[in-house]
Amino acid sequence: MTVSQPPSTDQALGVIPAPVPLAALVDRAQAGFEDRFGRPPRWIAAAPGRVNVIGEHTDYNDGFVLPMAIERYVVIAADRPQPTSRPMPICMSSSAFETAEWLSPDDASSERLPPWARYVLGVLVGCRSQGMQAGPLDMLIDSNVPLGGGLSSSAALEVATATLIEAVTGRSLPPVEKALLCQQAEHRFAGVPCGIMDQFSSVFGRRDHLMLLDCRSTEITSVPLTDPQVHVLIINTNVKHELTGGEYAERRGQCELAAKRLGVASLRDATWDLLADHSAALEPVLARRARHVIGEIERTVQAAEAIAAGDWKQMGQLMAASHDSLRDDYEVSCRELDLLVELAGQQAPGAVIGSRMTGGGFGGCTVSLVSSEHLETVAHAIHEGYRNQTGIVPSLFTTRPAAGAHVVVG
Ligand code: ADP
Ligand code: MG
Numbered sequence: 001m002t003v004s005q006p007p008s009t010d011q012a013l014g015v016i017p018a019p020v021p022l023a024a025l026v027d028r029a030q031a032g033f034e035d036r037f038g039r040p041p042r043w044i045a046a047a048p049g050r051v052n053v054i055g056e057h058t059d060y061n062d063g064f065v066l067p068m069a070i071e072r073y074v075v076i077a078a079d080r081p082q083p084t085s086r087p088m089p090i091c092m093s094s095s096a097f098e099t100a101e102w103l104s105p106d107d108a109s110s111e112r113l114p115p116w117a118r119y120v121l122g123v124l125v126g127c128r129s130q131g132m133q134a135g136p137l138d139m140l141i142d143s144n145v146p147l148g149g150g151l152s153s154s155a156a157l158e159v160a161t162a163t164l165i166e167a168v169t170g171r172s173l174p175p176v177e178k179a180l181l182c183q184q185a186e187h188r189f190a191g192v193p194c195g196i197m198d199q200f201s202s203v204f205g206r207r208d209h210l211m212l213l214d215c216r217s218t219e220i221t222s223v224p225l226t227d228p229q230v231h232v233l234i235i236n237t238n239v240k241h242e243l244t245g246g247e248y249a250e251r252r253g254q255c256e257l258a259a260k261r262l263g264v265a266s267l268r269d270a271t272w273d274l275l276a277d278h279s280a281a282l283e284p285v286l287a288r289r290a291r292h293v294i295g296e297i298e299r300t301v302q303a304a305e306a307i308a309a310g311d312w313k314q315m316g317q318l319m320a321a322s323h324d325s326l327r328d329d330y331e332v333s334c335r336e337l338d339l340l341v342e343l344a345g346q347q348a349p350g351a352v353i354g355s356r357m358t359g360g361g362f363g364g365c366t367v368s369l370v371s372s373e374h375l376e377t378v379a380h381a382i383h384e385g386y387r388n389q390t391g392i393v394p395s396l397f398t399t400r401p402a403a404g405a406h407v408v409v410g
Contacts, residue, residue: 014376015383016233016396020144022046025075026408029142033077036093036100037138041077043167047160047405048073049145049152050201051234051367052358053210054322055300057330059195061255062216062268063297066304067197068225068401069205070234074143074156075408076164081138092120092139096147105134110189119154122185123161130181132169139164146395149236150359154190155198158182159405167410176218179203193249205404212304216268223304225401230312230353231375233368235382236395237336240363248360251330255293258286267293292329296322312353315369319354320345332361336390340366343385347378 026044033041048069055065081091088102094116101117105124113121120141124134141160145153159182166172173181179199186192186199196215204211204220212221225232259267261282262274267290275282275290282290299318306314323341327333337357344355344366351374358367370378379396386394 015379016376016398019071019397019399022071022073022075022408025073025142025144029075029077029140032093032095032142033079033138033140036140037079039079041140041409042079043164043410044075044077044408045160045164045167045405045410046073046075046408047156047158047163047202048205048402049156050198050205051151051232051365051399052197052201053232053367053369054303054319054356055197055296056322056326056356056358056361057251057255057332058293058296058300059197059213059215060193060252061259061293061297062266063293064300064304065195065197065213065215066210066223066300067201067213068210068232069201069404070145070151070399071402072143072145072151072156072397072399074141074145074153074160076139076141076160078137078139078164078168081136086136089136090124090134090139091137092117092141094141094143096141096143115190116157118189119157119185120161122189123158123182124165125189126181126185127162127165127169127173130173130177132165132171132173134165134168137168146236148240148364150361150364151234152198152202152359154186154192155182155194155202158185159199159202163405163407164410167407175203193252201404203404205402207401207403209401210304210307212300216266221304223307225307227310229372231370231372231398232400233370233375233379233396233398234358234365235340235368235386236365237334237340237363237386238392238394239334239336241334242362247332247362251289251332254286254289258282258290258293261286262290268297270294288329288331292325295325295329312369316352316354319356319369323356326357326361330361333357334362336363336386336392337361337366339389340382340386340394343382344368344378346385347381348374350374351378 182199353369355368
């Protein structure tokens with residue numbers, strides 16, 4: 001059984017590993033299931049991670065985001081259990097963790113479960129409230145979305161679970177409801193008050209398209225990204241600095257407070273003039289947060305237009321301004337992310353179109369648009385520069401915008 005494709009000679013020499021096709025990951029999940037449960041699975045579902053090209057920390061402010069699904073997936077293989085007595089109806093393992101977990105959608109108390117299993121339980125409970133009873137299942141989770149790297153492995157896990165339950169029950173949720181159900185699972189069971197971007201990206205991902213998502217109306221405008229000269233390069237700092245884990249909720253609270261002080265429902269409704277009118281009374285930290293959100297929403301809409309027009313110069317400037325704003329006004333960057341962006345900026349003219357931190361911040365990944373003829377040189381230079389200056393080996397990969405969640409077998 002195929003586990004992964006051997007890298008081609010060219011790619012093996014560079015720092016960008018050959019991509020693992022979804023089919024190979026599916027094979028691996030299938031083999032993992034057979035190893036664990038002694039028979040082949042009956043259903044397999046897959047859901048992608050995502051990278052946000054621009055529009056950071058705007059989703060929970062009712063603003064715009066411009067993400068794409070990536071060619072990295074959570075895959076879940078499942079079958080009805082053998083007819084033996086079981087402590088609970090669902091038994092699941094993940095290749096990322098050692099233990100097998102038992103759970104039941106009828107027992108929504110998640111405290112006894114390890115954090116990773118709570119995402120799955122949350123979705124099972126949400127599906128059950130929609131009348132979609134999963135019934136007894138053996139489940140095996142495999143994935144090549146890095147965990148905690150800002151590429152949304154958590155949403156991929158939730159959406160893969162919901163997609164699996166659709167296959168098992170033979171009922172489909174309306175896609176918007178499915179994304180919202182998964183978001184609720186993350187809020188209520190993982191305690192993360194996330195916006196809607198991650199789950200929408202995983203559900204609505206479309207090959208070769210970015211999605212301009214209006215997080216207020218949930219309207220999606222597809223933006224083709226098909227220029228063969230432009231590659232999306234993701235670089236993982238391989239660090240995570242969150243001190244308390246509460247930074248995300250803190251930023252969210254500051255935005256809500258800033259909106260209240262400005263007299264608007266959310267920062268989506270704030271304008272530069274309104275901010276200027278309140279500048280004397282608003283605490284400096286709230287003014288900085290608002291400045292980021294107002295500017296980032298503008299930049300995101302402009303970025304969708306720039307990509308559609310093939311205006312890569314403008315796109316590069318917008319990405320640079322986004323990073324500066326996240327570093328200085330929103331204060332969610334870190335030394336390693338800044339270094340990767342600086343190194344990208346030092347490459348030959350025209351080699352890197354734009355580069356910025358992506359995801360929540362404090363570590364995780366940068367996203368860069370790189371011209372194809374310079375891809376290997378750029379990747380190598382940034383890899384070496386980062387390793388020399390930090391002592392940490394970064395992980396790099398390229399991806400095209402990928403298809404969203406789907407049932408693979410079922
Ligand atoms: P991100 O979504 O950016 O990767 P999060 O902290 O939001 O980071 O989510 C990461 C968490 O999601 C992991 O710590 C784990 O609990 C859960 N998770 C993600 N992928 C898997 C997986 N393949 N198996 C089990 N749990 C996973
Ligand atoms: Mg997440």
